[in-house]
Amino acid sequence: xxRNRATLADVARRAGLSKTAASMVLNGREGTRLSxxxxxxxxxxxxxxxxxxxxxxxxxxxxxxxxxAFVSDIxxxxxxxxxxxxxxxxxxxxxxxxxxxxxxxxxxxxxQYAIEAMLDRQVDGVIYAAMATRRLxxxxxxxxxxxxxxxxxxxxxxxxxxxxDDRAGRSVAxxxxxxxxxxxxxxxxxxxxxxxxPEVSLAARARLRGIxxxxxxxxxxxxxxxxxxxxxxxxxxxxxRGLLSRPSRPSAVICMNDRLAFGAYQALGEAGLSVPDDxxxxxxxxxxxAAWLRPSLAxxxxxxxxxxxxxxxxxxxxxxxxxxxxxMPLRRRRSLAPPAx
Amino acid sequence: xxRNRATLADVARRAGLSKTAASMVLNGREGTRLSxxxxxxxxxxxxxxxxxxxxxxxxxxxxxxxxxAFVSDIxxxxxxxxxxxxxxxxxxxxxxxxxxxxxxxxxxxxxQYAIEAMLDRQVDGVIYAAMATRRLxxxxxxxxxxxxxxxxxxxxxxxxxxxxDDRAGRSVAxxxxxxxxxxxxxxxxxxxxxxxxPEVSLAARARLRGIxxxxxxxxxxxxxxxxxxxxxxxxxxxxxRGLLSRPSRPSAVICMNDRLAFGAYQALGEAGLSVPDDxxxxxxxxxxxAAWLRPSLAxxxxxxxxxxxxxxxxxxxxxxxxxxxxxMPLRRRRSLAPPAx
DNA sequence: AGTGGTCGCTAAACTGATTTAGCAGAGCAT
DNA sequence: ATGCTCTGCTAAATCAGTTTAGCGACCACT
Numbered sequence: 114x115x116r117n118r119a120t121l122a123d124v125a126r127r128a129g130l131s132k133t134a135a136s137m138v139l140n141g142r143e144g145t146r147l148s149x150x151x152x153x154x155x156x157x158x159x160x161x162x163x164x165x166x167x168x169x170x171x172x173x174x175x176x177x178x179x180x181x182a183f184v185s186d187i188x189x190x191x192x193x194x195x196x197x198x199x200x201x202x203x204x205x206x207x208x209x210x211x212x213x214x215x216x217x218x219x220x221x222x223x224x225q226y227a228i229e230a231m232l233d234r235q236v237d238g239v240i241y242a243a244m245a246t247r248r249l250x251x252x253x254x255x256x257x258x259x260x261x262x263x264x265x266x267x268x269x270x271x272x273x274x275x276x277x278d279d280r281a282g283r284s285v286a287x288x289x290x291x292x293x294x295x296x297x298x299x300x301x302x303x304x305x306x307x308x309x310x311p312e313v314s315l316a317a318r319a320r321l322r323g324i325x326x327x328x329x330x331x332x333x334x335x336x337x338x339x340x341x342x343x344x345x346x347x348x349x350x351x352x353x354r355g356l357l358s359r360p361s362r363p364s365a366v367i368c369m370n371d372r373l374a375f376g377a378y379q380a381l382g383e384a385g386l387s388v389p390d391d392x393x394x395x396x397x398x399x400x401x402x403a404a405w406l407r408p409s410l411a412x413x414x415x416x417x418x419x420x421x422x423x424x425x426x427x428x429x430x431x432x433x434x435x436x437x438x439x440x441m442p443l444r445r446r447r448s449l450a451p452p453a454x
Numbered sequence: 455x456x457r458n459r460a461t462l463a464d465v466a467r468r469a470g471l472s473k474t475a476a477s478m479v480l481n482g483r484e485g486t487r488l489s490x491x492x493x494x495x496x497x498x499x500x501x502x503x504x505x506x507x508x509x510x511x512x513x514x515x516x517x518x519x520x521x522x523a524f525v526s527d528i529x530x531x532x533x534x535x536x537x538x539x540x541x542x543x544x545x546x547x548x549x550x551x552x553x554x555x556x557x558x559x560x561x562x563x564x565x566q567y568a569i570e571a572m573l574d575r576q577v578d579g580v581i582y583a584a585m586a587t588r589r590l591x592x593x594x595x596x597x598x599x600x601x602x603x604x605x606x607x608x609x610x611x612x613x614x615x616x617x618x619d620d621r622a623g624r625s626v627a628x629x630x631x632x633x634x635x636x637x638x639x640x641x642x643x644x645x646x647x648x649x650x651x652p653e654v655s656l657a658a659r660a661r662l663r664g665i666x667x668x669x670x671x672x673x674x675x676x677x678x679x680x681x682x683x684x685x686x687x688x689x690x691x692x693x694x695r696g697l698l699s700r701p702s703r704p705s706a707v708i709c710m711n712d713r714l715a716f717g718a719y720q721a722l723g724e725a726g727l728s729v730p731d732d733x734x735x736x737x738x739x740x741x742x743x744a745a746w747l748r749p750s751l752a753x754x755x756x757x758x759x760x761x762x763x764x765x766x767x768x769x770x771x772x773x774x775x776x777x778x779x780x781x782m783p784l785r786r787r788r789s790l791a792p793p794a795x
Numbered sequence: 796a797g798t799g800g801t802c803g804c805t806a807a808a809c810t811g812a813t814t815t816a817g818c819a820g821a822g823c824a825t
Numbered sequence: 826a827t828g829c830t831c832t833g834c835t836a837a838a839t840c841a842g843t844t845t846a847g848c849g850a851c852c853a854c855t
Contacts, residue, residue: 117598120841131805136843146803168574169513170841173810178510180554180575194536202557206564211571213521214555216543223547230552233509234521257458346746372746379748382723402743405687405713407720461811472835477813487833511811514840 119162127158135159139166172235181205181428182231183214184224184255185242185263193398196417197242197263203418204425210237228254238428241265246275248311263424266315266436274423274437278316278397281413281441282323285367285395288411288443290331292393293451294365299337300324301352301377302344302369320369320397336363344369349376357384364452368396371403374410389450399444408447416441460503468499476500480507513576522546522769523572524555525565525596526583526604534739537758538583538604544759545766551578569595579769582606587616589652604765607656607777615764615778619657619738622754622782623664626708626736629752629784631672633734634792635706640678641665642693642718643685643710661710661738677704685710690717698725705793709737712744715751730791740785749788757782 125135130151137145138155158164172178183201185194198214205212213231217224231239238259243249248266262273289298300321307317328334337359339352349368356363357380368374374396381388388394388408396403399414416439423437466476471492478486479496499505513519524542526535539555546553554572558565572580579600584590589607603614630639641662648658669675678700680693690709694717697704709715715737722729729735729749737744740755757780764778 121843122841132842133805133807133844134803140843146801148803151803165570165574167514167576167841169510169519169576170810171843172510173508173514173812173841174843176810178575198555199557202555206556206567209571211575212555214539214543214553215547216540226547229506230550233506234519234552235508235510350748375746383748405716407691407724462813463811473812474814474835474837475833481813487831489833492833508811511840512813514811514842515813517840 118167119164121164121166123162124155124158124164127162128154130155139164176235178235178237179210180234180236181210181212181425182228182236182239182255183212183242184217184227184231184239185215185244186217186219187244193244193415193417194242196415197421197424200418200421200423201240201263201425202421204422208425208429210425210429224252225254228252232257240424240428242424245314246278246316247314259428261424261428263420266311270434272427272432272434272437274420274427274439275315276415276420277438277440278319279323280438281397281443282320282325283327284323284413284441284443285320285397286324286327288395288445288449289365289367289393290327290333292365292449294393295331295333297336297361297364297452298328298333299339299356299363299366300335300369301339301341301349301356301366302373303338303340304342304344304369305340307344316397317369324367336361341369341373344373346372346376346379349373350380351376353377353380354384357381357386363392365393365395365449368394371396371398371400371410371412374412375402375406378406378410388448391453393450393452394448397441403444403446406448410448411444411446413441413443459508460505462505462507464503465496465499465505468503469495471496480505517576519576519578520551521575521577522551522553522766523569523577523580523596524553524583525558525568525572525580526556526585527558527560528585534585534756534758535583537756538762538765541759541762541764542581542604542766543762545763549766549770551766551770565593566595569593573598581765581769583765586655587619587657588655600769602765602769604761607652611775613768613773613775613778615761615768615780616656617756617761618779618781619660620664621779622738622784623661623666624668625664625754625782625784626661626738627665627668629736629786629790630706630708630734631668631674633706633790635734636672636674638677638702638705638793639669639674640680640697640704640707641676641710642680642682642690642697642707643714644679644681645683645685645710646681648685657738658710665708677702682710682714685714687713687717687720690714691721692717694718694721695725698722698727704733706734706736706790709735712737712739712741712751712753715753716743716747719747719751729789732794734791734793735789738782744785744787747789752785752787752790754782754784 121132121135125132134147135155138152202212215227217227239255240261240263242263243265246264251267260271262271266273304317307314341348341352368377374394386392395411397413399412403410403412419439462473462476466473475488476496479493543553556568558568580596581602581604583604584606587605592608601612603612607614645658648655682689682693709718715735736752738754740753744751744753760780764780
């Protein structure tokens with residue numbers, strides 16, 4: 114790999130100048146008194162030789178590697194992670210940086226190992242990402258340099274990037290109100306653990322609060338709230354069946370995420386009910402399935418790409434200490450309609 | 455990041471030995487004549503100082519970085535990619551290596567840039583991954599060192615890792631035969647472009663061939679074959695509606711991937727037909743939705759994790775030149791039953 | 796003539812590791 | 826006493842850059 118690469122010494126020799134001169138010219142150093150002709154010769158020589166600096170050698174002296182560590186618990190390899198990484202990659206590329214990615218799988222030994230491996234490679238900073246939006250404790254080893262938390266916060270007040278779940282909750286509730294739903298709105302996906310323990314989730318509480326605020330402002334209260342032990346399709350299915358067995362059927366349902374909504378759709382389909390004519394459905398995340406469902410599912414998108422991008426920007430360009438909240442856009446789709454009758 | 459790290463010189467000084475001695479001891483060099491006591495002192499000093507070698511410095515000398523480039527067109531950030539990366543990460547970790555990940559988004563300029571960025575960092579080798587299993591042309595820049603193609607082949611005969619779609623096709627067909635389906639099996643997802651142009655897809659042709667062979671061996675031929683311009687839910691939906699409008703209804707349907715099957719489920723649900731009592735369904739990929747569908751969808755899993763792992767093994771441990779085929783396990787689920795009546 | 800400043804450039808130190816070449820001392824045979 | 830080998834260790838070169846310190850030539854001014 115990369116054998117036979119021309120070195121700075123080669124360039125200097127060809128240009129008939131010293132390594133010093135070549136280095137300064139190629140780095141565009143101000144204030145050197147090298148002649149225009151010297152500049153020409155160096156650029157020409159570099160061009161002819163296809164010179165590219167050896168970054169290992171450079172970083173040995175400068176202590177900069179133009180490399181960022183992206184450490185995540187498990188985010189790197191899930192469907193939710195794609196956007197985070199893509200946004201980070203894009204922003205990194207724009208700044209001539211590159212990403213060293215690892216995953217700890219929630220294992221402390223792996224984490225320790227991963228962080229050491231990154232630090233040994235002299236990364237310029239660390240992005241520490243979590244799959245579920247939550248509060249976590251940052252391993253002390255990475256506190257020696259720049260760190261940004263992605264989809265997470267910590268007690269240390271480190272810079273962090275979070276989705277604006279609170280506002281998303283309000284958008285979702287407001288969308289239903291706008292369609293005329295009022296006193297027959299049900300909620301699927303209440304979960305004490307997620308709501309009460311910030312180390313488990315920050316999203317559940319924020320989404321719930323947003324929903325409650327928007328409904329409260331409109332003088333509306335929820336018809337029913339279903340608790341779910343997990344936010345998976347099967348739980349949404351069970352919850353929806355529960356709702357349908359009650360005397361008063363809801364006109365609209367808010368699901369705490371799209372997978373619950375997927376399960377809810379299944380239950381509605383089996384019951385012979387139509388979305389949105391009988392019941393409107395709206396949720397959170399904008400999982401790919403949301404657009405595939407029939408009818409397509411209205412939801413608020415987790416702005417993964419924006420978040421990944423923001424994390425890199427915060428890390429390299431510096432930024433505010435308070436949490437950087439990224440808006441979750443509402444995707445208006447076919448699952449919304451005014452209440453029947 | 456990593457300021458104040460102890461250097462080898464620090465360790466040597468503390469041990470009362472030369473850098474040479476310290477280096478040799480810490481690298482476990484055979485044949486040095488350093489005393490047992492010298493070994494002790496070096497290890498103790500390294501331990502006390504928390505010494506970790508600076509890999510930039512080491513690689514300057516050794517031309518090894520213990521870093522692998524993972525370059526993909528778009529795989530890194532899609533739901534399908536997770537496993538590839540995870541497998542690669544695991545195998546890399548086991549060999550004390552780390553992954554530098556980039557995505558080209560199919561853009562030649564980005565690709566050029568990404569590859570240069572990796573080579574500038576002296577990576578030990580490149581894994582070049584594609585989202586769709588296909589044949590591609592490798593950029594010449596990476597041919598200077600070890601390369602492994604992941605989910606792709608090339609005309610250059612480079613080592614590559616592919617899913618065994620042919621065998622998966624046979625598994626799928628065989629599973630239906632085992633359930634007693636014979637002359638009423640339909641296929642959804644024929645696509646000339648995918649089948650005929652290896653630069654678009656290798657999977658379509660291989661899956662089809664596997665299916666045809668297994669059915670042919672049993673003396674069975676397909677009841678119907680539906681062509682789809684893409685392999686998305688909407689196309690599966692349309693194809694299934696088409697099938698149901700024909701005089702003879704199939705007893706089982708093979709879908710070329712799970713997204714098509716998802717669409718087919720939707721059409722079946724609307725038509726009031728039951729899976730698997732009225733029609734069995736089986737497909738390919740083992741997308742997460744396959745397990746979430748009701749009833750759960752039988753499918754053959756793309757062995758992403760295994761593939762990513764294999765790529766790293768091939769790259770670092772060397773291996774056969776012929777394509778390394780990874781088996782696609784059959785996931786037997788609820789969507790299979792004997793034909794009705 | 797001597798002094799000082801600017802211009803255009805370079806030698807050498809430095810980064811932190813690995814590796815080559817070789818030195819000092821002990822033991823042994825001649 | 827000399828030469829030889831073996832043991833246990835080290836000095837210095839090397840990798841490919843960046844950076845510091847400063848050199849020689851030329852000019853202007855007193």
